[in-house]
Amino acid sequence: MAAVSASFLNFASSLKPTTNLRNGKLSNVKLVSFGMPKTGFFSSKSSRLRICCAAKPETMEKVCEIVKKQLALPEGTTLTPESKFAEDLGADSLDTVELVMTLEEEFGISVEEESSQTITTVQEAADIIEELVQKKGQAV
Structure with missing residues (x-):
């Protein structure tokens, strides 16, 4: 039986993940990108997931x-x-x-x-x- 032995998560290198902690709470999360192309490995170029703590x-x-x-x-x-x-x-x-x-x-x-x-x-x-x-x- 074959098993996948290698995988990785690649965060976009151009991002500067700056988060602000106020009163011990996370107040802002920057863009995080990841994806799963045909090769079976994660890549920052294949798709995007946008995460942020948005105001109303x-x-x-x-x-x-x-x-x-x-x-x-x-x-x-x-x-x-x-x-x-x-x-x-x-x-x-x-x-x-x-x-x-x-x-x-x-x-x-x-x-x-x-x-x-x-x-x-x-x-x-x-x-x-x-x-x-x-x-x-x-x-x-």
Whole structure:
């Protein structure tokens, strides 16, 4: 009887798996890719599985609207959860600070300075907002 003696899982090497731990909880998981091609071995090129801790769709939509307005992005600009403020959208550090302040005002929350410095993507902003809004609701 034949047995498969070798197999492997290949994570996409271009990914920088940065996760944020807040209060001992995993708050953001990056893209993980894997697949099973005809050869019987896993490969990062054959298919993709997307894993992320996503905020509610309405939170994500509102964050995208605010980002577009605050950064004066052209009409029809498409934002994705992975859109990076500095690299993809051309925001500098002052733009990012102003964006966080606008998000705080719109959602009625307060983002700690150390948390605000970790916000680099639309997804990260939405996740932090979602977490703070939930905490605020629990405190009331």
